[in-house]
Amino acid sequence: TWEEKQAGIVGSNDLPETILGLEHQLEKLNDLPIERDELQTQRISxxxxxxxxxxxxxxxxxxxxKPVQELIQSxxxxxxxxxLQFQSELKSNLDMIYDRLFLMVKQTAGDFRGESESLAVLRELMDKHDISSKPSLINLVQELHGRLEEASKLPGIQSxxxxxxxANEVYDFIFGLEYLKPxxxxxxxxxxxxxxxxxxRGALLLIFYLLVDKDNNPIILDQPEENLDNETIVSLLVPVLTEAKQKRQIIMVTHNPNLAIVCDAEQIIHCEFSRSNSNDISYISGAIECSIINNKAVDVLEGTIIAFDNRKIKYM
Structure with a gap:
């Protein structure tokens, strides 16, 4: 009976409440840091x-x-x-990372105590590392993981x-790179x-279309100058429209006579709406050299010839 009780106390490796079982667990505990390091290396891989x-x-x-980029280069x-160029890159959204991460993690400890502090930590890490570079991205995820562990009161991030x-949800998010998109x-x-x-943006897409598109069909543009100042119109749109009209007919609706005048339109159609005359709409067309069209352009561009003369006198 004594030997049976002794054997029960000594036990074996697979009996955790015995001497041998406890010694075996202690040995395994000594190996855990090594195993953890190996698993972390595997995770980074x-x-x-x-x-x-x-x-x-x-x-x-x-x-x-690539074919479009070659056309641009030509x-x-x-x-x-x-x-103008296309650029392909790996990008991430700081707000998305913040929202997803702190849906799982409390903002109550360490560097992550408070909403603004947590956001500042993420912004610092994102600014510090180039996520389009693999080594830099690996450093980012490791440093973020390290910051979380430092803020935890217990080993790991459980607290x-x-x-x-x-914890697996957090690790899957950080190391799974679902926030990184091409x-x-x-x-x-x-x-x-x-x-x-x-x-x-609108002007840029128009530039891209007009200069890269090799078609010679007529094209209708509706107010390409919208949300642009006159300087941008002259420096951005005019050179493109001037070049594009060499190979295709451009019909343009605009409230800015600058475009018609500076682009040297072959024909201008002036539209006039009269509320006092039963909402009548009338049209008159002609070349810039036509005195009637010339006067209409001055009316719209300068606010009638009187305003034009006043400005002329002012600068003389």
Whole structure:
């Protein structure tokens, strides 16, 4: 009986409440840091593989637009003056990362104590690392993970998790790179199209269409000057319209006679709406040299000849 009780106390490796079982668990605990490091290395390796797949998608998109890019390079105006080009890159959205991450993680400890502080940490990391570079991106995810562990009161990030959330969700989000997307954007004078004003975007797309499209069919433009100042109209639209009209007919509706005059329109059609005469709409057409059309252009452009003369006297 004594030997049986002794054997029960000594036990074996697979009996956790015995001496041998406890010693075996202690040995395993000593090995856990090594195993953890190996698993973290494996996780980073998977992250690198995901990045490679996303980068392949980016390169594939770049190849699809290569013929268009070659057309752009063949036109000196859009190549040198407007610096118009397509750019394929891996991009991420700071707000999306913030919203998704802190849907799972509390903002109550360490660097992540408070909403503005948490956002500042993410912005700092995003500004510090180039997410289009694999080594830099790997550093980003590792540093973000490290910041979270530093803010946790317990090993890992368990104490930071919100109710009904688990650590694997956070790790899958950070290391799975679902916030990283291959995107293609149009660049204009070193600025992305998203950074331009609505008027500049419209003008840019019009420039792209008119100069890259090789068709010679007539085209109708409805107020291409909308949301653009006169200087931008003259520097941006006029050179493009002047070049495009060499190979195709351009019919343009505009409230800005600058376009018609500076682009040297072959024919101008002036439209007049009269509320006092039963809402009558009348049209008159002719070349710029025509005195009637010339006067109509001055009326709209300068606010009648009187305003034109006043300005002339002012600057004399």
């Amino acid at each position: 998977i992250t690198a593989q995901i990045f490679d797949i996303l980068d392949e998608q980016r390169i594939s998109r770049e190849a699809l637009f 036109n000196s105006l859009i190549r040198n003056e407007y610096k 930071l998790l919100k109710k009904d959330r688990n 995107q293609y954007t149009l660049m204009f004078q070193d600025a992305q199209i998203e950074q331009l004003s609505p008027g500049q």
